[in-house]
Amino acid sequence: MQVKMKLFRIATQILLLSGVIMMSSCETKTGTPNFLLIITDDQSWEHLGCYGDLAVKTPFMDKLAEEGVRFENAYAACPSCSPSRATILTGQDAYRLQEGGVLTGFIRSEYELFPSILKKNGYVLGYTGKGYWPFTKDAPDGVNEPIGVRYDRHRHEEVPEGISRRNYAANFEEFIKENKDNSPFFFWLGLGEPHRPYETGRGVNIGIDTSLIRIPAFFPDVPVAKVDMADYLAEVQWADDVVGEMLEVLDSRDLKKNTVIIFTSDNGMPFPRSKATLYNHGVRMPLIIAWDKKIKSMRVVKDPVNLIDLAPTILELSNLKIPEQMTGQSMRTLLLSDSSGFSSEKRDFVVTSFEKHTHCRPNELGFPRRAIHTEQWTYIVNYEPDRYPMGNFEIRIPNWDILGETDPGPLKEFYIKNKTHPDYHKYYDLAFGKVEREELYNHEEDPDMIHNLADNPDYLELKNRLSKMLEDYLLQTKDPRARGNSPWDEYRLDK
Helix, strand or coil, rough: HHHHHHHHHHHHHHHHHHHHHHHHHHHHCCCEEEEEEEEECCCCCCHHHHHHHCCCCCCHHHHHHCCCEECCCCECCCCCCCHHHHHHHHCHHHHCHHHHCCCCCEEECCCCCCCHHHHHHCEEEEEEEECCCCCCCCCCCEEECCCEECCCCEEEECCCCCCCCCCCCHHHHHHHHHHCCCCCEEEEEECCCCCCCCCHHHHHHHCCHHHHHHCCCCCCCCCHHHHHHHHHHHHHHHHHHHHHHHHHHHCCCCCHEEEEEEEEEECCCCCCCCCCCCHHHHHHEEEEEEECCCCCEEEEEEEEEEEHHHHHHHHHHHHCCCCCCCCCCCCCCHHHCCCEEECCCCCCEHHHHHHHHCCCCCCHHCCEEEEEEECCCCEEECCCCCCCCCCCCCCCCCCCCCCCCCEEEEEEEHHHHHHCCCCCCCHHHHCCCCCCCEEEEECCCCCCCCCCCCCHHHHCCCCCCCHHHHHHHHHHCCCCHHHHCCCCHHHCCCC
């Protein structure tokens, strides 16, 4: 009997010890979840296998979608990298952030940042790759490092042209190893891909089948379009491999069970009529969120959501108070629901905005736009329709290009060379020509948004309703533009 009792006590101690080990590896010392935010650079929503792209191979992102929830109608608040990232960090619409609402601006210290709130409540913070950048450095009252400690010393010896040499996963592993007391963590992975430049022809060389690439209706169906798109998709595939490596770091340390994994992008693909616009390919983003056994797997949510919703969501999942200045809504209820499809009457629409990306117009003026997006419709108001939306043809930005809101690339060159060609001038006009003051698109039937219905009398009532909803939201959230003001015209920043 004594022997049995002794063996029982030994077995119990082993079980208790193993429990402590398991607790130390997958549970934080505070019981709150970890967060891994993965954000690519310039990726439109549809270019993942799980979103229906047949040409690109993204097994790790697809698996993440199977393990969690995929959002069909997620939008970046602004289609330009720095202001988009500023809105994610602040949980606010871009037009509320003063200089933070433009590419070359900065975030003022008056805005509460969710990483800072996490840090004050026991989280350790880190990031690798592209964080909030570029910014006007050392501005009075500006925040230079709004995310956390940078981990960037691990590098690959060789990578394809246009790919960052950062070894993202090794940098993440270094961050994890330094968290010796098992504090809850927030880590930001800012991939440099699929931002241009690309290695020309790499997509075809690694086996991407150009016959499977869906060419948007605003692209001419010409060889250069497919080759350029294949090179873009090759970088999406590189990013997918990195996601796999990051997930392996979590798995190897039994951290995945208690880590909320968020995958998205900052703005749309760097092609004509995409990035720096409020059309689908400029602001509609991939968004996948997984949390082992906490978020029901294999779900697809169609409610419109905005990336400004991430900040209040992360705070609420951490049992922290959401600042009143945040205009985003927490997605906690959506995430923890068991249902797919539409699940909340409170999420009828989201709003996106744009002021300017580069200095490509006379007097450094922008092209102010606002848009409201529902599950079916997008309504856009262009406040200065006499200006060129993507910049003036005669203004060349040094070390960049003309028509400066669109990144330089082979397809853009084709547009410019064929701007008067009888078969292709319509594509140039769609990408770089002036637009009407109002635009209305049925993006279920016209996802590429080339058929403007704003002047169609059959849609007048709908247009007026969406216009009123947008105006009400802009006034409620104190958009200077809604009151006839344009402070952005006075900004003279560093680029």
